[in-house]
Amino acid sequence: MHRHFLLNKPFGYLSQFRSEDxxxxxxxxxxxxxxxxxxxxxAVGRLDEHSEGLLLLTTDGLASERIRRKDVEKEYYAQVDxxxxxxxxxxxxxxxxxxxxxxxxxxxxxxxxxLPAPPDFPARPRKIRDDRHGPTSWVSISVAxxxxxxxxxxTAAVGFPTLRLVRVRIGGVTLANLAPGQVREVxxxxxxxxxxxxxxxxxx
Numbered sequence: 001m002h003r004h005f006l007l008n009k010p011f012g013y014l015s016q017f018r019s020e021d022x023x024x025x026x027x028x029x030x031x032x033x034x035x036x037x038x039x040x041x042x043a044v045g046r047l048d049e050h051s052e053g054l055l056l057l058t059t060d061g062l063a064s065e066r067i068r069r070k071d072v073e074k075e076y077y078a079q080v081d082x083x084x085x086x087x088x089x090x091x092x093x094x095x096x097x098x099x100x101x102x103x104x105x106x107x108x109x110x111x112x113x114x115l116p117a118p119p120d121f122p123a124r125p126r127k128i129r130d131d132r133h134g135p136t137s138w139v140s141i142s143v144a145x146x147x148x149x150x151x152x153x154x155t156a157a158v159g160f161p162t163l164r165l166v167r168v169r170i171g172g173v174t175l176a177n178l179a180p181g182q183v184r185e186v187x188x189x190x191x192x193x194x195x196x197x198x199x200x201x202x203x204x
Contacts, residue, residue, distance in 0.1 A: 002060035003038055004189035007031070008178035009055040011124050015046040031057075035183040044068060044189075045146060045170075052124075053167035054175045056189055063190045067170070068146070072193060075111075075142040075169035076151045077119050079128065080160035084114055084137045088158040092141060098153035107154055111142040121166060122180055128163050136163060172196050 017032040019025045044056040044064045058064055092112040097104045115138040141151050152162045168175045171193035
């Protein structure tokens with residue numbers, strides 16, 4: 001019987017369970033510190049060390065492969081430097097050029113909109129920045145592709161660098177009320193992902 005988990009990955013953790021590099025193993029934090037996962041558990045996709053939010057884990061390699069297909073949409077809430085404009089949001093929606101593997105890549109059209117109010121996330125352990133440096137705003141970006149650091153590169157490309165990035169949805173699975181570091185076991189992660197996304201807030 002395979003096992004499946006939802007995790008709210010906190011800031012500062014790598015999306016892996018250990019490192020073969022002794023120096024990295026001493027200095028970095030890993031998913032195995034958050035829960036006693038069974039042998040063979042793998043992360044379905046990744047979030048970089050400084051990104052937070054929904055991460056799926058499974059012992060089933062076939063389930064992992066299905067979820068990582070391009071037609072599964074992922075939604076992110078990005079806190080950006082400055083008050084993002086309608087023009088910048090329209091550019092995100094239509095596609096922008098980002099650097100990928102030494103060349104330029106045009107992102108696919110996506111869903112993007114400015115959030116009317118900051119989401120109710122717990123404070124991050126490391127302060128984002130000093131408020132004297134100016135205002136920030138939040139934008140929702142949903143993509144069905146997964147280039148390295150894609151959302152961060154997209155917001156930078158339209159002039160609003162990302163300060164904080166939280167993944168709130170993968171397919172039909174939302175972050176819901178999972179606290180940072182909290183793990184929830186589910187019976188079938190593929191069925192959840194491929195099902196319809198709930199209406200309303202991804203954090204309710």
